[in-house]
Amino acid sequence: MACHNINDYAVIGDCHGIALIASDGRIDWCALPDIDSDPVLCRLLDDKQGGYLDTRPDEAFSTSRRYLPGTNVLETRLRGEHGAAVITDFMPVGRAPTDGGGGNFVQIVAPNWLIRVIDVTQGEMTFETSFRPCLSWGERSAQLRNIHGGVAWEGGCLLCDKGLEANEYWAHGRLRLRAGERARLILMPSMPRDTEVALASVNELLAITLAYWTEWSRRCRYKGPYMTEVVRSALTLKLLTYAPTGAIAAAATTSLPEVLGQRRNWDYRLSWVRDSTLTLFALAALGYHEEPEAFFHFVFQHAADGIIPSQIVYGLHGERELVEREKLFLEGFSQSKPVRVGNDAYRQKQFDVFGELFDWMLLRQSLGVELQDDQRALLRRTADYVATHWREPCSDFWEGRGAPGHHVYSKLMSWVALDRAQKLLQYESYVETMNAIVTEVHRHGIATAGYLRQQFDRNDIDALALRAPFLDFPLPPGCLQATLEEVSRQLDTGTGIYRYREGSGGAPKEGSFVACGFWLVDALLFAGRIQDARERLEKMLSQANDVGLYAEEVDPGSGRHLGNFPQALSHLGLIHSATLLEIVEHHGEHALAGTHSHRAQRANLVMEALCEANGWRQPAPATDSSVLDLAALLGAELW
Incomplete structure (x- = not known):
């Protein structure tokens, strides 16, 4: 069931699309590739017909959350009886390289993906994954099919490196993780050319995104x-x-x-x-x-x-x-x-x-x-x-x-x-x-x-x-x-x-x-x-x-x-x-x-x-990974 208190939501985005994430980690709104696109997830507006993505422990749990300092990357911490975990949600973004080297903060590269990373930090936890996308604001149900590394429908795909099973209009999975183990999910509006390469890119995409937001906020x-x-x-x-x-x-x-x-x-x-x-x-x-x-x-x-x-x-x-x-x-x-x-x-x-x-x-x-x-x-x-x-x-x-x-x-x-x-x-x-x-x-x-x-x-x-x-x-x-x-x-x-x-x-x-x-x-x-x-x-x-x-x-x-x-x-x-x-x-x-x-x-x-x-100086224009590596990474047959 969607939250019925707007205060419970946080927002992530990439200056193209946008998503709202509830305090318990549920994603009840996501518009890709653009802010004004028909949402792929809109449970915010209808509990029954709106799409959603939920990765929830199969036991009672408490949560706390924050944005990583100086960024639009959201971190949600979960603690249950048998373990603890951190969920990191972000949309990858980096500065586009320009002819003179470096780049500015309005010419950007973004694959229009929503990425969720689940890291178990203590004990052992099992996550129940539940996913239902929507078409035409929920007026039509998306017919899901299994693909290598996830599920797909006519409007996009959801990848998961721990497995998902399509069941007509929704997908489910169980992610059993021990301390030190990680699961990655990617929601995208189109099919990548190589799902394994896309999932393997998550760590680097996160590093580049953190660098982009940190540099901008500095x-x-x-x-x-x-x-x-x-x-x-x-x-x-x-x-x-x-x-x-x-x-x-x-x-x-x-x-x-x-x-x-x-x-x-x-x-x-x-x-x-x-x-x-x-x-x-x-x-x-x-x-x-x-x-x-x-x-x-x-x-x-x-x-x-x-x-x-x-x-x-x-x-x-x-x-x-x-x-x-x-x-x-x-x-x-x-x-x-x-x-x-x-x-x-x-x-x-x-x-x-x-x-x-x-x-x-x-x-x-x-x-x-x-x-x-x-x-x-x-x-x-x-x-x-x-x-x-x-x-x-x-x-x-x-x-x-x-x-x-x-x-x-x-x-x-x-x-x-x-x-x-x-x-x-x-x-x-x-x-x-x-x-x-x-x-x-x-x-x-x-x-x-x-x-x-x-x-x-x-x-x-x-x-x-x-x-x-x-x-x-x-x-x-x-x-x-x-x-x-x-x-x-x-x-x-x-x-x-x-x-x-x-x-x-x-x-x-x-x-x-x-x-x-x-x-x-x-x-x-x-x-x-x-x-x-x-x-x-x-x-x-x-x-x-x-x-x-x-x-x-x-x-x-x-x-x-x-x-x-x-x-x-x-x-x-x-x-x-x-x-x-x-x-x-x-x-x-x-x-x-x-x-x-x-x-x-x-x-x-x-x-x-x-x-x-305070001894602060305007940061010099950067030519680091937030400028160049994302463009190179996204050119490496990711879609």
Whole structure:
């Protein structure tokens, strides 16, 4: 039976595919070769029809787990009455060699395999292996057949060096291991040319994968008190990048519910421009620049209709039509229907996305990367579009399915788009329009009590207002304080923040939104309430699961995670708050003024000083096994 608590899962991946592993070692979700592929294992969404892979001791056992330091390689330790074992799960990945030798961390080699290694460390243990793949989201059962070294079906194969037996739609086996003995399993989306060579390569693949992740995480420039949490969040964001195109998935899963038993179940295995640009701010603050450049090329490559972006969300391969379909034959996570594939939010018009993109472009330029003439022309046309259309109603940040409205955050971000366009393009034609936006926001977007509203001329509060201080938008005196007070009064759970109120004065039905909790930390820092910010950050950090991961929301009563998992917006919020706290600690709250570009530059100065104080130097480009050996190994007739 699949877990019915999202907290119980950990994630592994190779910047192509993804898998979720339960705390007892069961693999209940696996999408190969890509994050958005039809999953080969999806018991997460249906206990009966979803596929799974389980290697379970035939006796009662306890478990503990961790990621190997600085990596996305998961280690689960099991202890039973007769022995102890370690399960190591990973997806092989290494840097692709380039013409100049070495390689970067976005041009990678990955065979799109999931590998499980079982090592008995004490006594003797017998593992019952149970495996059932699925086709078409479980609508069809995969017909298994025996092959040398494992079992196969039309969608791939599972290899095991200790033997498996196919039984129509599922496979089973018994692995009896003594201390010092090892079993290897490989789940792959296609048949290898030589199963024995593939199984024999596991040790070397593991070494190369550990080297790749270790080298990447060592480049993190954050050296503050929350280094463990920041590095784990950075590694999680890296897992959600899709290497072939540079797109960044908002989460690894689809249809994990925001409210148990209800219909708020969405597909997040897509690349939202807004979430992606915010991810890039977080990575840039940590000193990572290759991933932002890959996404830059992705978003410009898929510009259309004379503006950028032409829509708020794309498929990981750049797909523009993301028609939402319901898999009604699946029961859903914890019986929360429907399971959705695709997301109709791609049809929405949102003006905040232009501000997010222009803000990131300004940051990119501040890091020394210049725009080409055609790119500048496209940005100019986009800014002109915003200047012409900003007064129109649009959908909001939260992508509600109701009628478009005049959302205050969208107006703020329209101003941001024009402000950053002027700085980027050295073009002063938007001053009059920007002044008009300020006038409209002050007149219609601020309640009598002084706080920022959710929509014009309505007194609803929205946690998005916590982001306003960092936009460099001219707010009236006292607005931030009034907004903090109203958020505290209406949205604060004591441990987290609801994103908005639901219904007419009723209590929200969903959990507190993880990213909003980190936004409160940021706003408190901007207001000079440093100790309050640090305390709230500690509360937010305590809500991660045992391996440092966050879903989209947290139930304030039980601490149970809700929504898709792991969620990029949650992890980038953690990085942003930890980074801003370091800036304030070293330079005071006044150092937070200005744009993201200013703060990123100050963050780099702070990180350089910390690195200098700790004797840390940026690692030199490597030409070791993580670059060359994987490409050579995978060329040795493995598939």
